[in-house]
Amino acid sequence: MTTTTHTTDDSQEQMSSRIRSFLLRQEVILLIISLLAVMFLAFGSDRFLTTDNLLNQGRLLTEIGLVALSMTFIIITGGIDLSVGSILGLCAIILGVMWDPNGAFALPLEVAVVICLLVGTLAGFVNGLIIVRLGVPPLITTLATLALYRGLAEGISQARSVRGYPEEFYVLGQGEFLGVPTQLWVLLIFCILTAVILSRTIFGRAIYAIGNNELGARFSGVPVGRYKIMIYTFSGFMAAMAAWIFVSRVSTTRSDMGSGLELDAIAAVVLGGTSIFGGSGSIIGTIIGFILIQLLKNGLALSGVTTDGTIVVIGTVLILAILINNFIQRRSGNG
Amino acid sequence: MQEKPILELEHISKRFPGVQALTDARMDVRAGEVHALLGENGAGKSTLIKIISGVHKPDTGDLRMDGQRVVFNNPREAQAKGVATIYQELSLYPELTVAENIFMGHAPRGLLGSVDWRAMRRRAEEILLSLNITDLGVDDKIGTLTVGKRQRVEIAKALSFNARILIMDEPTAALTEADVQRLFGIVRLLRERGVGIVYISHRLEEVFTLADRVTVLRDGHYVDTKAVREVTSEQLISMMVGRTIDNLFPKLPAQIGEPVLEVRNLWRKPLCKGVNLTLRAGEIVGLAGLVGSGRSEFAQTVFGFTPAQSGDILINGKRLDIRNPGEAMRHGIAYVPEDRGTQGLIRQMRLRENVSLAVLRSVSHSGFIDNRAEHELADKSIGSLQIRAFSGEQVVNKLSGGNQQKVVVAKWLAAKPKILIMDEPTRGVDVGAKAEIHRLISELAQQGIGVLMISSELPEVLGMSDRIVVMREGEIVAEFSREEASQEKVVAAMMRDAHSAVSAQGAAT
Amino acid sequence: MTTAAPTLGQPTRLSRSRGLASRFLVFATSQEFVLLLVVVLLFAVVGNTNPRYLAERNVLNIFNGNAYIAVAAVGMTMVIISRNIDISVGSLIGVLGTVSGSLAINGYPIWSSWLVPILLGGVVGAVIGFMVAYLRIPSIVVTLGLLSILKGGLITVTNGAWITDMPDTYFLAQMRTPEISLLGINIPAIPSPIVIMIVLTLLAALWMRYSPTGRAIYAVGGNAEAARLSGISEKRIIMTVFIINGLCVGIAAVLWATQLSIIQSTVPAGLELQVITSAVVGGVSIMGGVGTTIGAMLAAILLSAINSALVFINVSPYWFRAVVGVLILITVLTDLLRRRRTQA
């Protein structure tokens, strides 16, 4: 690939070191762990490794997946967004309240969905604005808006749930397209979209630069503030997408929707090899991360492990995966 | 002055991955002397003082205090033996008070080993008083103090260890003139009390003002130790550089054209106060001045990093409003920042990614990065700047300082600027790379780029510039053509006239 | 030049007197003072609309209600000052509370059912500290994993059965100090959680101010590099911080478990956020290096007072969260503004 001249020795050495560094990447390690886990789980239950089951799991992981994708961007810049679960709840409530034929607005469903997405985007934008323009650390900002948005959801909904959506609304959350759950297509599209953006575009490159050295990025002409606001806004938008799909999947809106989602999403991102300090990570890793978590949940349940036992396993896997990665990175860094 | 040294270093060698930092270096410090340590950047001064202060352990060689061999495993052990160090980057806690900063880690103990705040404050006050420092409250928070005051706190901190050896690493680098004078007063006071002071500075005139003896290092090797009275600045420079400096500055003749950049009455408080400057195509303008004189601040204002508060910036005669670096770049301005570690590079990223970071648009199609174009760009940069790297895939952090600097330069050259501002382009770069960078600057000017070169190295400024502009306290105070400029004149302009007479010999770093 | 002639006596006195004035100013603009002011203001306003809000019983309840959160916030304060975070405290309180209750109903001495959870908390803290300091896993990741493990593990072990029928002497948090009449002033019986909260907060505040280790926590959080150059062992400090945090969580768990006749052997939801909120609103900067335990305690009381006030002034409790969110933003913003002003 490079035009500089090498002796054959050199390039061979380079090849082998390249293979080594590829094998030592967190994504690859994680993929190996995942494959081992799948094999192990497949032993536990013969119903685990079936198309039906796996597709169905896809339905369940879509919301976390969507949020984890945008969370990857945020964590790579060294930030965090704890408010996504609350934004999801707020958007779901907005969707319901706007549409509710007995309510004050009684808007057409399409309009309600658009408003829902707008509100989510706005909520993310407000996060970004506070973080970038006022300089409040992301952790505190989103801790505050975590409470604020959930409070708004509860306040606006009057704690009532909205139900009885028209049948066509459920296509997104419960229907199928070409034999695959509809929302999986959405997730797939966003996976590809975000993966391409992060790895192939100017924007993605800038995100890594910001995460590694924000000052350096600014000196290189990267509009750091604008990009950061953009990713928090995007995070809000993704939470709103997740809310839409979620409402469609469970046929109802409640103000407590999505609570705790942020921790699941962060766990998936961190498991996927994105450094919580920022600067490194990938969408592929995140995808493997949230798939692994869902497969563990599902596979363990099918093998007869109860929900609480599964939680323990996931927590352990999270710590161990980071530990192994730390260990390997340090070894290879020194060697 | 006692002849018996309190600290001796012999046959010190230290190797870092990829660099032999010190080879058989030696030095000795006597009580009650100011011992200047001179050398170019990369000569090994920093490594040497880090060995004295216990941060690094030498690979070979001995440290002796009062004739006894000592080994410092960490800074604390060195402190316990009376070696205190004031680093360039002050190591203070911004949220804590002056008294606490002075005594962090060794506070006076009271009941049950608790921190005795009363005694701590009293002793802090005593120390400050003993240094004739009266404008510092011991309860002030560090975060609210000026740089000069913070440094006085650092000195007080060093004294709180009852230091017998005080190492000062470029203490005047970021000080205002008044603060420099106060610092000198304090240093003299300490010398009278029998403290041995190791003083590192870029500025030869400070050495002549303050020091008793001087040790020179070059490329990690010990050169010589002399009494300051017996040596001239020319001798010192040749000891430091070790060769004639002509070939370092291959200034080529260039066609000087129309003004590309005109700055009129540019304000950005606090360090850019009504600056006027014109830069022509093909011209190299050297911007001299002490650190803290506002050179970088001015450059960053032109570059839009800290947008101007008032005043005009004209590019090719057109008035422009530059609000951020992105806009500056679009108008053909490039800025090679002063600190490549924190400003110039994303060190954890690959060479290829760094080189293309500022010009991603040129290697991409509608937002998507073209990998092949990016590789070509990286390879071209590696080739044309002779960057010593395996390939564009190499992580920049693993390159040597000079090569890292070349990457920064390559990054900005990739932007094909019409106006190139270089802030300390050769800081921390070895001599060979320095000459290459100088040649490059010359070539760029030949191609019609206007170059504004900020440098603390007077020989560089004198050797490379068509015109030299001097800044002091945020204003432009003097301008010399290449012909009329001399070290004396430039230094005189940099400093206040009153004491520039002390030594106008120029500061070769 | 300017200091060539030292004028010894006068400037010192000058600086000292300015010290006093500025010290008052520092106090008056401190987060603690502001919080105190807000609490007093809240009491005055709500008490004006409904005097029962100020009744001794309600005031004691307000203090008592969040006492265990304040105790946990003492540890959290130190953790955050050292530039770390612990999001597993809620789960840990649930687990340790269950341990405490289980010991009590299985015939172990009462003192052991109080002491063992506290020590166990210290052990868990040491494990977290070890992973953070020596294995260099970011604290947010360690505690995120631990949160899952504790939460799931608790249910697995207990099957969610409630613990009831603890011996009468078990209920530490229901105990009160005797009523004292001192110089004609009747000091009412103070519930023990308030006493423990105040004593622990003050002890911690004193420790953080007067012990070399306590100061070192600020140093590590404020400038880790400088701390290393001052000979402070960052690893040791982080271990210490997490162990103390674990002990505090243990105490909080005992208070939590002993206040009611039933121990829900599940993890109280969202408790970690309340603890972190208390610490942050109390003036602890998430950027490390600043804050006091007293601020955290006042913040915990403020949250409790707000919760109570919402009931008193007939505001739906589901606005509580929104109020808390806005509150965090306001405190942090004023803090930022204040700092910007003092540094300008």
Place this chain on the structure above:
Amino acid sequence: MKAKVLALFVLCALVVMSVAFPVAAQDRWDGADDLDVNPLECPVAEGETAAEEAAAEMDMPEYDGGQPTDAPDLAGQDIVVVDVPKLVGIGYFAATTLGQQQAAEELGNVTVTTDAPTEANIDDQIAVIDNYITQGVNGILFAANDPVAIAPVLRRALEAGIHVVGYDANSEPDAREWFVNQAEFNGIAKSMIDSMVAEIGEDGSFAIVTSTFTTPNQARWIAEMQAYQEKCFPEMTWLETVEAQEDNVLSFTQATTLINKYGPDMDGIFGMTSVATPAAADAVSQAGLCAVDAVDGAASSEDDAVAVVGLATPNAMKPYVTGDFAGCVKSVVLWNPIDLGYAAVYVLRAIVDGEFGPGDTSVEAGRLGTLQVVNGSEILLGPPFVYTAENIDGFDF
């Protein structure tokens, strides 16, 4: 910069206020849902049998449950059943689980395992059920966190040939075959109000501590209570309803705040969940406001005393009924959750065995005898049970 901060701040405040004011200006939300209510007859003399009569009098609607598709015929064979309550970790569902195990043991050919999320979260509950559908159980018992949200996954179960029976909290009728109804909403409401009236009189005032306003059962009960109280005891004062999640510390705090707020103006507290009731009792006894004949923590006078009536499990309430604080709580309303779990398993077995299906009006349930079908596809466990000092020690769950 400062102007920017200020502007943003004002913006935030505006947003919050613009939402907060209209909502706060509305009438206080009392926790009731907005469905139709059907209050029972007022007590005539003692009036315990009203509920049963009312149930019997109702005309029988058509069966409206769903049916599994191609369910294998497993009559008499061993079956594997999974029980998915709202959450694990509270005493109430520990009791239903116990009842299920008892039934399984009696029947001998049923294996029941209980698995549920650790928080009452609709999404997690759906995921749990989903996994068991894949795993391939023969029957699912559930207590829904949300009647609508759970419906799709239950329908999937039916499609997979799995028998589905609900208990405690219903889903949409067509998403399950049968629902074992512990007691009719209006019956519970009547028992609660009647018990309260017995303690504080027909002109007393009371407040309510509930879980969350979104919990369907609680909202229904509160609505029925309101209707019944307005119909039969219009002189009573309904003070307010507060939320306390399923968290006993929060329940305690909220109850305490209510006590402090109203002082002697409040005569009684309703606990709407098995978590809130003991916590409310704790709050009353710790405040020293138990009824005057209580052993410990008694109030100084009749006027100050605060009565506690609520839904709770007997073990949690014993200290206040017969234990240290005996007399503090006089009546606890609840069906027997053990029986509820027990009945659910029997119903499922009966369906599998083909002994019970659409159109039937009763089902045999072991030791509980014959249970009646009501409302089309619901099986009524019986009238709510009121635990008092006389009988509470006979129960252990």
